[in-house]
Amino acid sequence: MKPSTIQVVCTVAGLALAALLVGVWVHGAAARVEATRATPAEKTAAVAAAADEGYCTAELKKILKRVLTSCGLVHRDRGRGCQPLEAKSVAAMSGNDFNALFRPLAKRAGIVQFDLDKAELDDAGRTLLDQTFSDQRGASYFLVVSRASPEGSMTHNRALSEQRAEAVLGYLKDKYHDPDLEQEVGLLWLGEEYAQLDQEFSQWNRSRAGAACTSAELNRSAFLAWIDCRL
């Protein structure tokens, strides 16, 4: 073979090899792009969402929804402000059953205790409130269920438990300046008439954990918990 022919053969062969490799590879990538365009893959990544834990039973959601509704959280056209709910009609169930709905929240909830016939938060109460409120995680709603011990009239105790609930909300507003509070905090005051806490709850996280706790003392309280439920 002539030297010049050899040179041409080598040049053409080398060029062809380089072009072939690149051409096949790039064409393959382009074909895959076209295939993807023709049949887009379904998105598989999970999407960020609020929490919805297993304890969010239909009953609990019903109560939550009623409380939120009564507080004006559910309808855009109404200002915030909780309507008094007749405690017994919050849920068509016994007080014990009502309290049982919250048992799964044992690690999540706090019980802020008050002095007799008082609705002012003490230091320990504020600390527990801070701890509980700052542990929102994925919860959408902060439920405050306040009670009163049986001393005094039913009307007085209902008003007293309302004041306790409002004291909690007022503290949160002052401390956190969080507009979301308006959409997140549901207040329910039960007075003395419904779902009094039994001694089991004295083992929960209380603001006066070191002190003895009678049933009456336990119910001079506001039960606080973020509820990890979506409605």
Add this chain to the structure above:
Amino acid sequence: MKSNRTAVSLVVVSAAVGALFAGTSTYDFIQHLDRQVHAITCTYVPGLGAADASGASGCFAVMMSPYAAVWRTSTWGGIPIALPALAVFIYLAFKAIDVLWRRREDDPAETRYLLAATALPLLTSIAYFFISVLVVGVVCKLCAGVYVASVAAFVAALVAHRRTPAPQGALPWGRDLGQFAVGVAFVAVPVLLYLGLKPDVRGELGRCGKLLRPQDTYSTRVKLHSAEGGTPAIEVLDPLCPACKGVHDRLHATGLMDGIDLEAALFPLDKECNWMLGESVHPGACAVSEAVLCAGARANDVVTWAFDHQSELREAAAKEPASVRVKVTQAFPDLAGCVDRPEVKARLNKALRWTVANSLPISTPQLYVRGNRLCDEDTDLGLEYTLTQVIGPMAAATPQKPAGGSRKSAPTPPPLPSPQGVAEPDAALAPPAPAADAVPPGGEPAAEPTAAPAGAGEPAAKPAEEKLPPPADNAAAAPSDDQQPGGGETNPGAAGHEVTP
């Protein structure tokens, strides 16, 4: 003279080996033009050994570095340096075969040209070796193969040339120029073919989602880079996520930051604070995120420190998650009084709830420019091109919207996002707008009865609500001293994306 034939044969072999390494690298690069995830080869023997699918190898770091390709702002991914390297090695191999075939291995003109031709990959390899070691901080195995092949080819050509007799007469410059032109063609043809055949992805940039509620109502985003009048961009990141560091580093290496006003939205993949995870991907990331929020104007220092110390922090967290909190407060003692406080935890929670309100994928990193998410593939190989497009031609063609996400560019924040976020389209439970202004003062009874059972007795007197102050930056007590983040180990930027397990 038989030994000179051996030397030229060694040029052929060395060039073939170089072509194998450069070809493998080119192939890996071109694979990514399909905008999908691919494992890449990272071995001293191409074809053997497991491919790197994690993005943790030095080969990945080098491939994603700005030195792996040229013209990255002009064409998606740019032109990989490995492509002309492949062409040059093929040229050298066939040139040496040509010399052997014509039995001109003793021709000083031929061996001199071979020597000059092999000097090109040698010089390029030397330059890239130093860039790799000194700038990128890693040496990839495929690159090492190319370096060795380049040296071997040059040495073999040198030996061959030294064994040839001194040239007689004038140097054949004309013939050399002709051969050089052929060499140029060897490079130009594959490059033009590459440019001509590669898929056009312009229509797909920035189409991987958008922010539905970009407003930063609670000041949970932190500034990473300020550019007056720059395009607003948000990097959704976990400070302990290697892929986030990779994107962050590449972003700053693009040379385009002068036109980008960059904020970070914290999305720690740590179940201590992130309820969306079954298990922590990066334990300790919540503590670092709290420190970032606490640092206020110095947030970027904390992010940089966390990126620089990622390996150390992740190792410490694997043994004891709480140790990260200790380390971050040791590095930034002035933040010790802020980290772990309820206020900063609540603020971090707001940051996470921002991801809920925007229905973001549970994945880091994510990069949003003008509120549009850049696809993952556009934040690695295609980053420079994509950014150039979205802050340049595409931006010019699109009216600027406040939805870009900057606090400054959101003149009238819309109603607050629902606590349950847009993922929960239950219209009946849509939250009201902040009600402070809607409540009549003076303790009037609250609004009309609702769907709930009517209350018994007197309507409760609703105390007048005070007008809420603007959201306070409760936690961002920015310390005044100017502590610098500690230096750190070099951490190759992995470009994989962290997704919740």
